[in-house]
Amino acid sequence: MVNVGVLGATGMVGQRFIQLLDKHPDFEITALAASSRSAGKKYEDATTWYLDDAMSDSVKDIIVSETEPSSVGNDVEILFSALPNGHAAIVEPKFAEKFVVASNASVMRIEKDVPLVVPEVNPEFLDIIDVQQKNRGWDGFIVTNPNCCAIPLSLTLKPIYDNYDINRVYVSTMQAVSGAGYNGVPSMAIVDNLVPYIAEEEEKLEEETLHLLGNLNDLGVTPAKFGLTTSCHRVAVIDGHTEAVFVELDQDIDIDDIKKNIANFKSVPQELDLYSAPKNPVIVREEDNRPQPRMDRNADGGMAVTVGRIRKDSAFDNSFKYVLMGHNTVRGAAGTSILNAELINKTIL
Amino acid sequence: MVNVGVLGATGMVGQRFIQLLDKHPDFEITALAASSRSAGKKYEDATTWYLDDAMSDSVKDIIVSETEPSSVGNDVEILFSALPNGHAAIVEPKFAEKFVVASNASVMRIEKDVPLVVPEVNPEFLDIIDVQQKNRGWDGFIVTNPNCCAIPLSLTLKPIYDNYDINRVYVSTMQAVSGAGYNGVPSMAIVDNLVPYIAEEEEKLEEETLHLLGNLNDLGVTPAKFGLTTSCHRVAVIDGHTEAVFVELDQDIDIDDIKKNIANFKSVPQELDLYSAPKNPVIVREEDNRPQPRMDRNADGGMAVTVGRIRKDSAFDNSFKYVLMGHNTVRGAAGTSILNAELINKTIL
């Protein structure tokens, strides 16, 4: 068993980490770090638990530690970070001197020597870790997972990108409120309403998706070359981000072939049979009215993205469109971070 | 005063007609027709009223008539039709033998000699009425308004189409539940959820929008030539359809110029100062987080479409994107039908 800890353990993504790590066969939570206000208390007493599943008994009595490398214990190997960006920027590098940091924060994603990875999409980017450790003189390192919309989008685009020449992609999102944190979206803003804007979301979604599908070389990552534009919106859904995707290829469309490539897509986590890896990263459904957040977000424990309505787009040559939906705090955040750690544990540590 | 009637008067769009016609300076409701089950009763007793505003006293005592030309009274000149398609196909032509029928049903929109009109977009299409009357030997005629998403989309595209060369348009909708009728969307389907499909909606939205922006000539209507693709979704909003729109032009973009053209757009209803015409058909807002259904759907009595987030799209050359929102049962249905009738009343009758 590898001892692991969670930074930002009392927040919503922190709780999702704890829930997903419960009964994990390889990782055991031994450290939970949070703000000074919580430090010193039992986790159960420090935390307002937000998830539908009850808090696991195994973490209730863990004493919350300060968010400092010296506080989490020497026996910890991996720290999952659910810290907000400001704090992550300061603290994650300190932890990385000694520990593996698998981070959901976006602040370090832009560093050239920090791998931004979705294990099914670009596992080879973990090779940058050597550079990172050399550059910075760290014994540990930081690995990051992308934005909650970029993860499911890249998972569905990967089998397309690998098999065809993508020319253009247009994406319009309908995102769940949990993506903004527990207090992020007031009910006054979303009941009988929607909000057509999420700060910095379109930038991240566009940049990170092209990065994930890009090419690692000596100069760093060369992003994928096709055009990608997005429009991001918040809707009255608790969990599950939905994206309407329009794709133009540089070649003729065989819609059945495309469906088959998406449905049959498997990658390294499936080959290595990693614990959190879904059987299929993307589930293709044939019903007209799927995917739906409430019906599909828990597919394969929330780690599979569901795609539906894959159809030819007669408005443009060589074009098709589809709708995807993935659990934003499982596949779109904590789950992918854990899958990264499982891949690292199996192949690097 | 012109005497008018409403067909399908007890349903949701029928009620919206009645609400919008209340205190109308030129139209007076003298006939309300519905199914045989309702016929013979006072409107107040025949109807479960669904709108937030209370039923107007002026219609409460009207005796509901059968949906037959002989039942609505000879003094009626215009009939607004909120009938479902199946019924509309049979009944509207009968009424058109004698009356002006302003219909919200989609079934007659495909007839070559039936004008499909948004008064600000293609008022000249009313010229087909002559052909229709000659073809069919009718004293009256049918005029139709488009689909609830095509109306606001065409209103925002019109000033773009008139001033630039549109190459491509991609649209993703987030539509209110009222669009499906009172019983159309079960709460089980939409609370904490969304449905990424609306039957036949994408087809109508694409075809009708290109038709509205098309060109009337001797052979009928030649649709606009640019590519238009859509993806339609239902969300947990009572009233107000939102659409994320991506536009590619065939020329350079001057985003301020585009904004100005949209914001300053006025057309025939504004020139004629029609009663239901909004001051501006499209209101441009500068805030990042607008338009929002609950905040903007009642702009100018629900007759103005609100547009926000008009921004350059750096992913593609000559491209920009925006978000629009319009009240789907006012501007997107009954309100446009009434505006059509006002235009006809002023220019034809």
Place this chain on the structure above:
Amino acid sequence: MVNVGVLGATGMVGQRFIQLLDKHPDFEITALAASSRSAGKKYEDATTWYLDDAMSDSVKDIIVSETEPSSVGNDVEILFSALPNGHAAIVEPKFAEKFVVASNASVMRIEKDVPLVVPEVNPEFLDIIDVQQKNRGWDGFIVTNPNCCAIPLSLTLKPIYDNYDINRVYVSTMQAVSGAGYNGVPSMAIVDNLVPYIAEEEEKLEEETLHLLGNLNDLGVTPAKFGLTTSCHRVAVIDGHTEAVFVELDQDIDIDDIKKNIANFKSVPQELDLYSAPKNPVIVREEDNRPQPRMDRNADGGMAVTVGRIRKDSAFDNSFKYVLMGHNTVRGAAGTSILNAELINKTIL
């Protein structure tokens, strides 16, 4: 293994039966009956699945049978009925000639020789079965479970009723939309709204709760004698009925003693260790803001009722109040029906 079937298998409560029976150690589904429209098809093809958890593979290929005793197979012993009342009234007695019928329908609950049972509350009422079989000359019999609000209310009142003298009970409910069936509550009726009325609900809730707490004797059931009044309301919640309960005793209040009696309540299903029996039928929480439907409805697989805010009521002598919440289609319907069958299987069959 006992072979079981589900009547009304394609509807929402029918689906809940199937979900809860999946992997059951003693019951195996071998028959699924539905309307003639579905009969002859594979269950998977006949059904629009409404539940968040995916349909179990084990039922997908079962051929749906007609809702007739001759169609479900001779090897079936127990039939769970999720039929609507009208159909149940006709069909359930026919099935009971030969099979055990555990019914969620309300129509047979009023029959004097048909036991209305919540296993933790009044298991002894199963003794009426002998009378029923004798009266009607049946080899099988019918057992019913109560209304979805009466089940959790009776579960929380039972330990109070057994330990104190109840004088008055006032109940105000906030009920989930799933209680009305998939199409029961239009989204137009409940988004940004609530409906303060549910047909026949108050009558059932009052009558059945007093019946469950009543006394079985030679003349039938003598209902409990205290006054019970209710007001029933529908709110925008998918699953989980909440009830605000005000109780007046005929004796002094010791609020800690009351809490203890509710929290420690166990009964026959717990003693017999029945498979679907929750460890504690009622979970008492101390947080001010609990129970909440989304957080607590799945407690102990949805079979435990959660109670919070047990507090002295200073407005009246000898009074206290509390809030309860239970999953309305699990504990409040299919789950209690299955628990009845488990009790019958262990003690009678």
Place this chain on the structure above:
Amino acid sequence: MVNVGVLGATGMVGQRFIQLLDKHPDFEITALAASSRSAGKKYEDATTWYLDDAMSDSVKDIIVSETEPSSVGNDVEILFSALPNGHAAIVEPKFAEKFVVASNASVMRIEKDVPLVVPEVNPEFLDIIDVQQKNRGWDGFIVTNPNCCAIPLSLTLKPIYDNYDINRVYVSTMQAVSGAGYNGVPSMAIVDNLVPYIAEEEEKLEEETLHLLGNLNDLGVTPAKFGLTTSCHRVAVIDGHTEAVFVELDQDIDIDDIKKNIANFKSVPQELDLYSAPKNPVIVREEDNRPQPRMDRNADGGMAVTVGRIRKDSAFDNSFKYVLMGHNTVRGAAGTSILNAELINKTIL
């Protein structure tokens, strides 16, 4: 015209004050005070407007002033306070040295010489103003309106209390999210959920309702003597608090007589024909499924409370029950405060 100002003008209740005062025939807004962060800016620039109706042009250019008596201008006579309690406790007394303060804050309601008034219920309590001015040496004074649930409850109980002997009242509320302020209820807490607790709400509702129905005498106010208990809950409704009410009288019930007394109830504001006074403070509806927040909250501009389901309660002697619903930020807050000011303006100033 009387010049008036609003304290806490940028918050949600402050905005409601401004909306309701727009086009007021007797009051003209000349001062808008808010926090130092806003002071000095134009109101339009200082405020994120939350209401569906657009901000009135007449206030957009008013320069926001500091919340100090010296800043609001000498020509102001009445200040409406939408301040939070902590600030109100400090600032309102300072303003009252010189101005009339009509406050929606709860902090001063408990002061013996500060009238807590609903104009239709206890207008005579304004007589305490003299005592207040004498006690405190103020030229102005403070008048307060009650809690958002106590206002509609007292309005419906008043005609009952005046005509019968009330023995007991049990109330269970279902309250809108706007009552907690714009950021008060996170969407994560209320979508597909409800919260069975609102801090201090039950205490205020019970105490203030009995106070309003009480008796003013030389010793102050003697509260009404009947027992009143409440349970308060938050549901997914934007505006409109609903209350299920159970009443026991000390005498026989004539349900038609009770209905008539409630429906015909009029009081001083109706007699004086005050501008904001609804024609009937309480509207009685006969439909089973009313009142509903979305349908009834705007009745008579949001100033009328709607009552439905008035019915005999067969569980107890001399008992009946009903459901009420009122707009919580109009009738339940700013609207009653303005009505208080209108009454004062007509009878005292």
